Every structure is written in structure tokens, then in C-alpha cells.
Amino acid sequence: MASWLFFGFVVLLLGWSTAKCSSVPDGVVHMECHDRYFVIAVDSSFTGGEPHFDAVDETGIYPITPRYAAKCGYTMVPLSDHVELRASYFSCHTDNQDDTLFTFNFNMIVTHEEKEVAYELNSTCSPSLSWSPREVTCELNYMEVSVRSEVSCPSGTMKDDWNALKTAYSSTTSDWQVMFHRAEEQLQPMSLSEARKQDYVFEVTGGRLVFRTPYGQRNSVLTEVNDVPVEMVHATLFSRQSWVVLMVDMVAACSKFNGSSDDAGHVVWKTPEALYASLDTTQLNIGLGGERVSQPVATERGYVLEMHNGIIQISIPTSSEGGRRKSFVRDNLYEFYTFDFYLEQILEDEDRVETRLWSHRMLTTPLLPLPLPVVAENQTDPEKRAFSVYLGDLPEDVELMAVQINGHELTMPTSNTSTYTITRVVHPNSTHGYSLKVPFNDPVVIYEFSKEDAVYRCELGLNFTLIVLPEKKSFYHFETIVTFLTDISPPVFDAFCSDSGISFKLDHQPLDYLWEISVGSDPLTSDLAARHGYVMSNDSQSLQLHAPLFTPGYRYKNITLKGFLGTFEILVQNRITSELQSSTVKTCSFNTTGELIVCSTDGRMVVVANLSQAVPSGGIPARTSLRNRNCGPKDADDTMALFSFPLNVCGSSIKIGKGNVTYQNEISYNKKYVDNNDSVVAEAPQRVIVQCTYHLAGLHRLFSAFRFESDTAGAGAIVRTARTDADVQSSTTTTAAVQTTPAAYGPRIPRMLLRAFPPRQNLGHSRVQLNMI
Known part of the structure; x- marks a missing residue:
């Protein structure tokens, strides 16, 4: 055939990008x-x-x-x-x-x-x-057909070809033109420049003529073959040279079937068997992801090829190599599969001219539920004293971004200072998961105690934030993890006596965090230890506490001039219910090596005082008394005297301050032992004031009953005042004393409620003096 004219086209020269x-x-x-x-x-x-x-x-x-x-x-x-x-x-x-x-x-x-x-x-x-005489490409966005420049003349001419020849022969121009055919309609020819404006491309190579068109052009024809949509474009190129007409007939036809899926988990694609005339059975080769295989190999891989009613149907398992899985978030997490699929069909017409048809399609399944739904599995072993939660199994394109644990936010990656650990777990089947560990003693854990069952219910409310890559679309998975702790016993302290006080030691057990340790009503903390003068150390192995003698928390009894018993108690409470579970009480014997004063919770003052300066020259402590001269010492030696008496007798006075009440008495030499015939001097160089102060907030029945009750012991003090000739106070010195830090101040008591205690026993004319401060 005649040589072909080169079909060029003008392109717009665009500016070079500014990027390097x-x-x-x-x-x-x-x-x-x-x-x-x-x-x-x-x-x-x-x-x-x-x-x-x-x-x-x-x-x-x-x-x-x-x-x-x-x-x-x-x-x-x-x-x-x-x-x-x-x-x-x-x-x-x-x-x-x-x-x-x-x-x-x-x-x-x-x-x-x-x-x-x-x-x-x-x-x-x-x-x-090698190139076939005619090659047709059905791409995702265009159709392309190329034919060899020199082919043998066809054995027959169709009616449409004669019509095109008639039009071409009647043309008055020798320039190349193109005429499109659409069903029974024959359109008017147009120049190649007009065709280019409509995005049709015609090009001549070294040995082939190429025609390319996007889908959806106005000269394309959409039809159906056995319910399979097909798009076709039929173009005839011609040029009249004197009495000779040069004409090339070009047809591009492609299946527009988008794909579907069946109940067997296959993605399905269909195309007519004979988009182009063919004498023999179509030869097929199938490709996924760029790899082309023959029909027998495709069958071995599980592909199903069927031909019926002139339609080729290819079913591909979603698990086939070359497919791409993708996660998708709608109301939940789903998946779909995409296959970069192409089919090669080789056909021969009656003149044994081969046509090779390449069909490229992106086949996508509908949204499918995950084979294994995302779950959070409770793998907690109570003996390991930590929650262990596994989240999985997640597809490759799903990542964990954050976890809320009972409202506490934990982002990925976790910091080194976090008490929680999150570990990624990779599986051979291209899935992965995350292992979350939270210690039982972490403050974020919610506990509930069942009295009936005597068990702790431990709960983690988990909200996992996951994203699908690469678009970073997020979704959430909620889970509540519960475990029960049984056979729980409160911790037990070892206690030891020493000359300076009482010491306690607790070897830590895994569930110690379920209990609250307190001294009296106050939780044992480092702050409390510092305020009360305790010596405390607490590490991962043990808790050690030394309570020096005379610090708050002691109870004293059997006080004599030689010694006394001191008792210290540590309480263990249920952290949730605050119920007392156990206590460790230690009583030790201590020597009385100096002065002391005890203000008990039941309203009794016990004083051991050095009276060497409080008696006249030649006098002895045994002859001293309180303000009521009938209240003498319980025991005495050459320098010391022991007094023990209720606060509301023996001439005690009461001073009401802002938030506290002070009971005060005085130890002095009893004047009944002094007369003009004795050589004893009437006055001693010092006055000795003894007093106990209680916070009003901790007192009960202070003025409304005979009984005295206080939440805590009072703070005692022995005050010495030097005498002068005018018996006027000149200086004050406080000696060592047993003191208990009072509780917080309470409200001031109205005057109308103040009234003195009636005396418990007949001690002469002793009275209670009430002073308002």
C-alpha cells in the first residue's frame, strides 16, 4: 500500500518548573x-x-x-x-x-x-x-488501536466500507480527513486538526498507524452484549489523490464492565468473546500486577475462566497473589481488594490477520467484613499483678495512635517514664496487634470491693484510637476489661522496741496498694511523718517507720517515777470502703529518765515533774500539791513527783481560746507544812504550771456530760515561772513535754453553752475556774 503521510500535531510549550x-x-x-x-x-x-x-x-x-x-x-x-x-x-x-x-x-x-x-x-x-498486525489497548482512561502500515488487502469489503469510500471519492480535498461511524449514522468528515481539538490523536510511526481516544467521546457508541457494557469507536481515515483514494479503517472496542464479586469470595470480570471478528477460539492470557500468565497457569492459581453465551467470565480469588488489600472506615472497619488486572485476547479473522486485544482494569470488591474482627482480649494473670490486654488482629494498614485508660490519655509511642507498656506484636499472616500492660497498683485502675464475696473487682475502660493508612482516617474500639482479685489479706507489720521508741517494718506484697495505712485517723504519708517527727523510709522492698517516744500516736499507762508503758498502733484500712481491716499494736516498757506530761483522751493529766526548785529550802516534793491542797502526788522521791488527776478537779482552770481549750493547774509546796516554828522558808524560787490543751474540733461532751472524750490526746506543757518579791512573773521556760499535735481548729463555742464540770469526787473545796481568752 501507499506510504503513509506523517500526522503531526502542535503542542504547547510550557514553562520549566522552578523546582531544582x-x-x-x-x-x-x-x-x-x-x-x-x-x-x-x-x-x-x-x-x-x-x-x-x-x-x-x-x-x-x-x-x-x-x-x-x-x-x-x-x-x-x-x-x-x-x-x-x-x-x-x-x-x-x-x-x-x-x-x-x-x-x-x-x-x-x-x-x-x-x-x-x-x-x-x-x-x-x-x-x-513482536507487534501483531492490529493491536488494541483498552486502558482505564483511553482506547488505543494501532495497525501495521502494510497489510494484505481484505478478501471482502463491507457495506460501511463502500459508503466511506464513496464519501472519500467525492471529497474535493487531498488533505487527510477522518470520518466517524455511529450505528446506522454516517457523520460528516472532519479534518485532522478538528479531530485533534476533540482530543482524538492520529500518529504515524516507523511502521504503524496509531489512533487514540479518551472514553466518553461524543462519537463513541455505548452498547451491551449479553448484559456486558461495551464502548466502541469506529473511525475511517482517507485522502483522495486524483483518481486514487487512500483509506484506513480503524475500530477500537472495549468492555466497560467494572467488575463484581460472587459468594465464593471471587472478584469477577466479563468481556464479550468476539469484540473483533474471529474464526477460532480466543486465546487468553491473564495478568495481575503486571505479571502475565497463560490460561493453564491461571487455572492452577485458582482463577476460574468460563465462556458461555459469547461472554468470557474470569473469577479471581481475593487471596490471589497480585491483589492489594485495603482497609476502609465507614461505621466500622471493613476491607476491600483491588486487582490491577489485564487480559490479553488473541484473535484471527478470516484472512488470518491477527488482532491482539489488551484490556486493563482496576477491579475492586465491595466492602467486606473483616475475616477476624478487631477485639481486645483479656490475657491478665492475677499472679503477675498487672493487666495484660491484647488488641488484634489488625491489618497491615491499620495503626494504633492512642489509648484512653479510664479517661487517661496515652499516646503512641509511649514515654520511658510511663508505667504502662504497649508492645507491637507482628504475625506471619501480615497482621499485627498490640499488647498493653497496666500494673494493678496504677492509680488509673478502678476498684470495687464486694463485701459479700470478699473480692476486688478491677476494671479498665479502654478506648483505642486506630487509623487507616495512608489517609489517616481514624476509628475507635471500646472495650471494658475486668478481673477479680481473691484471697486477699491485709499487710502485717513487724514491730520492735528500742530505748528511743518503737519501730515497724512491712515487707511489701504485690497487693499492698489495696490498703491504706494510717496512724489514728491520718493516712501515713511522708508529709505526716515529717510533721509528727517520725523517721520513715519506703522503697520497692519494704516500708520502715520509727516512732520516737513522745511523738503523736503514743498512748501511755502505768506511769511511775521509774518507768511507764508506751503503746503505738498502726491501722490498716480498706482503701475503697475505709473499713478497718487489721492493726499492729506494740507496747514497750520505757524508763522515766526525765520529766513528762500526758494529756489523755479521757480527760486525765499525768505529770512527772522535777520539783527541786519548786519547794522551799529544806522541803521535799512529797509535801507538794495542786491548787486544791487535797490533791497531792501519787509518788515522790528527793527531786521528782508524780501527779495523776482528772482535768476537771483539783482546782484546775479552763481557758477557752480560738479553736482550743486549755486546762491548767499549778504544783506548789503545801503550806500546811510551813509554820513559824519550822526552819522551812515559806516560798520556793519557782512556780510550776502544768497544762493540757485540746482542740475543740476533736472534743465530745465537753460541757454537756460528766464524761470527757477527745479524738486525740492533748498537748501538754510544764511551765516554770520564777518568783520575785512581788510574786510577779519575770520569765518563762518550757521543759521537755509529751505533746500531741492537735487536730484542726473548730468553731468558737458560744458563751451560753459554757458551764463548769461538776466534781467527780469530794476533794475539799476544789473548783473549776473558767476564763475566756
Whole structure:
């Protein structure tokens, strides 16, 4: 046949990108040559989004927009983990040498740190598969047909061909024109320049004529073949040279079936068996992800190929190699599968002219429930004293971002200071999970105590925040994890006596955090120990407490001039119910080595005082008394005297202060032992005041009953006042005394409620003096 005229077209030269070209990092871009196209695959983690491509040739740089891609033979395929650019060997800006060597040049533009960076990509391909007389490509966004320049004349001419010949012969111009056919309608011819404006491309290579059109053009025909949608475009190129007409008939037909799925877990695609005339059974080759295999191999891999009613149906298991799984969030987490599928059909017409049809499709299944739903499994072993929760099994494209534990936010990755640990667990089946561990003694754990069952109910309310990559779409999984702790006994202290006080030691047990340790009504803390003068150390092994003698918390009895008993008690309470569970009480014998004063909770003052300066020269402590001269010492020696008496007798006075009450008495030499005939001096050099102070907030029945009750012991003091000739106080000195830090101050007592205690016993004319401060 006559040689073909080169069909060129004018391209717009666009400006060079301002971004500087850089070298592509290793491993992020993969380029491959296939039978009929060249592909660039770019890792999505490198691009941070969808990159942009420019086609480059000696005439300039051409941005590949969606419209330009469909016109010029490029296809952009965004996948879950990478982006593909496919380029036909006959694409617009490819350097074609005799249809055997194809050179591609592209710029890839990505955005890094808000700046566009361009990378040069180029490659050369030489197809190993020879070209058939007619090749048809049904891509995702365009149809392309190419025919060999020299073919034998057909044995017959169809009616439509004669009509086209008639139109071509009647043409008055020798320029090449194109005429489209649509059903029974024959459209008017148009020039190639007009066709180019409508995004039709005609091109002549070294040995082939190429025609390409996007889908959905107005000259395309949509029809159905046995319920399978088909799009077809029929174009005739012609040129009249004197009495000779040159004419080429080009037809592109593609199945537009989008794919479906069946109940067996297959994705299904259909196409008519004979989109082009064929004498023999169609030869089929199937490809997934760029790998083409023959029909027998496809059958071995589980593909199901069926032909009936002139339709080829191919069913592919969703688990097939080459498919891509993707997670999707709607109201819950689902999955779907995408297959980069192509089918090669080889047909021969009655003239033994071969047609090779390549159909590319992205087949996608509907949203499917996960085979194994996301669950949080309670793997807690109470003996290990920590919650252990496994979240899984998660697909590869799902990541854990954060966990709320009973409202406490924990983000990934966890810090080194966190008491929680989250470990990623990877499985061979391309799934993974997370193991969360929370110690039982962490404050975030919620406890409930059942008195009936004597067990602790421990609860974790978990809200997992998960995201689907790469779009970072989030969803949430809620779970409540409960475990029960049984056979729980309160901790037991060891107690020891020493000369300076009483010591306690507790070896820590795993469940010690379930209990609250207190001294009296106050929880035992480092702050309390500092305020009360205790010596405390608490580490991971043990708790040790030393309560020095005369610090708050002691109870005293059997006090004599020689010694006394001191008792200290540590209480163990249920942390949730505050109920007393156990106590450790230790009583030790101590020597009376100096003065002391005890203000008991039941309203009794016990005093051991040095009276060497409080008796006249020649006097003895045994002859001293309180204000009521009938209240003498219980015991005495040469310098010391022991007094023990109720607060409301023996002439005690009461002073009401702001939030406290003070009971006061005085030890003095009893004047009944002094007369003019004795050599004893009437007055001693010192007055000795003894007093007990209680906080009003801790007192009960202070003025309304005979009985005295206090939550805590009072703070006692022995006050010495030097005498002068005028018997006027000149200085005050406080000696060592037993003191208990009073509780917080209570409200001031109204005057109308104040009245003195009636005396418990007849001690002469003793009275209670009431003073308001």
C-alpha cells in the first residue's frame, strides 16, 4: 500500500518548573518495561501524597493532567502503598525508534517541607513481544488501536466500507480527513486538526498507524452484549489523490464492565468473546500486577475462566497473589481488594490477520467484613499483678495512635517514664496487634470491693484510637476489661522496741496498694511523718517507720517515777470502703529518765515533774500539791513527783481560746507544812504550771456530760515561772513535754453553752475556774 503521510500535531510549550532537579533516593521509585507499556511506581511514603508528572521531549515539558493523560496515552493509578504512572509505547512524547526502541523522559514533582522538588526519571524499553498486525489497548482512561502500515488487502469489503469510500471519492480535498461511524449514522468528515481539538490523536510511526481516544467521546457508541457494557469507536481515515483514494479503517472496542464479586469470595470480570471478528477460539492470557500468565497457569492459581453465551467470565480469588488489600472506615472497619488486572485476547479473522486485544482494569470488591474482627482480649494473670490486654488482629494498614485508660490519655509511642507498656506484636499472616500492660497498683485502675464475696473487682475502660493508612482516617474500639482479685489479706507489720521508741517494718506484697495505712485517723504519708517527727523510709522492698517516744500516736499507762508503758498502733484500712481491716499494736516498757506530761483522751493529766526548785529550802516534793491542797502526788522521791488527776478537779482552770481549750493547774509546796516554828522558808524560787490543751474540733461532751472524750490526746506543757518579791512573773521556760499535735481548729463555742464540770469526787473545796481568752 501507499506510504503513509506523517500526522503531526502542535503542542504547547510550557514553562520549566522552578523546582531544582534532585537525585531520587534509593528504593522509592521502581521502573519496569512491560509488553505494551512502561510503568513508574513511586512509594507513597516518599511522596506524602499524589505526585505530579511532566512528560519531557525535545520540544518542551508537558504537565500530565487527567485530560492530557487520556489524550496522550498516560494513565495514573493511585494504589494503597504507591502511585503508578503507565505510559503507552505510542504515548505522545515517547522517542520511538522503528517501533523497537522506546525512550521515556519524565519529571516527577513532589512536595517536601512545603517546597516542590523535581526528580528526573528516564528509561528505555525494547518489547520482547513482536507487534501483531492490529493491536488494541483498552486502558482505564483511553482506547488505543494501532495497525501495521502494510497489510494484505481484505478478501471482502463491507457495506460501511463502500459508503466511506464513496464519501472519500467525492471529497474535493487531498488533505487527510477522518470520518466517524455511529450505528446506522454516517457523520460528516472532519479534518485532522478538528479531530485533534476533540482530543482524538492520529500518529504515524516507523511502521504503524496509531489512533487514540479518551472514553466518553461524543462519537463513541455505548452498547451491551449479553448484559456486558461495551464502548466502541469506529473511525475511517482517507485522502483522495486524483483518481486514487487512500483509506484506513480503524475500530477500537472495549468492555466497560467494572467488575463484581460472587459468594465464593471471587472478584469477577466479563468481556464479550468476539469484540473483533474471529474464526477460532480466543486465546487468553491473564495478568495481575503486571505479571502475565497463560490460561493453564491461571487455572492452577485458582482463577476460574468460563465462556458461555459469547461472554468470557474470569473469577479471581481475593487471596490471589497480585491483589492489594485495603482497609476502609465507614461505621466500622471493613476491607476491600483491588486487582490491577489485564487480559490479553488473541484473535484471527478470516484472512488470518491477527488482532491482539489488551484490556486493563482496576477491579475492586465491595466492602467486606473483616475475616477476624478487631477485639481486645483479656490475657491478665492475677499472679503477675498487672493487666495484660491484647488488641488484634489488625491489618497491615491499620495503626494504633492512642489509648484512653479510664479517661487517661496515652499516646503512641509511649514515654520511658510511663508505667504502662504497649508492645507491637507482628504475625506471619501480615497482621499485627498490640499488647498493653497496666500494673494493678496504677492509680488509673478502678476498684470495687464486694463485701459479700470478699473480692476486688478491677476494671479498665479502654478506648483505642486506630487509623487507616495512608489517609489517616481514624476509628475507635471500646472495650471494658475486668478481673477479680481473691484471697486477699491485709499487710502485717513487724514491730520492735528500742530505748528511743518503737519501730515497724512491712515487707511489701504485690497487693499492698489495696490498703491504706494510717496512724489514728491520718493516712501515713511522708508529709505526716515529717510533721509528727517520725523517721520513715519506703522503697520497692519494704516500708520502715520509727516512732520516737513522745511523738503523736503514743498512748501511755502505768506511769511511775521509774518507768511507764508506751503503746503505738498502726491501722490498716480498706482503701475503697475505709473499713478497718487489721492493726499492729506494740507496747514497750520505757524508763522515766526525765520529766513528762500526758494529756489523755479521757480527760486525765499525768505529770512527772522535777520539783527541786519548786519547794522551799529544806522541803521535799512529797509535801507538794495542786491548787486544791487535797490533791497531792501519787509518788515522790528527793527531786521528782508524780501527779495523776482528772482535768476537771483539783482546782484546775479552763481557758477557752480560738479553736482550743486549755486546762491548767499549778504544783506548789503545801503550806500546811510551813509554820513559824519550822526552819522551812515559806516560798520556793519557782512556780510550776502544768497544762493540757485540746482542740475543740476533736472534743465530745465537753460541757454537756460528766464524761470527757477527745479524738486525740492533748498537748501538754510544764511551765516554770520564777518568783520575785512581788510574786510577779519575770520569765518563762518550757521543759521537755509529751505533746500531741492537735487536730484542726473548730468553731468558737458560744458563751451560753459554757458551764463548769461538776466534781467527780469530794476533794475539799476544789473548783473549776473558767476564763475566756
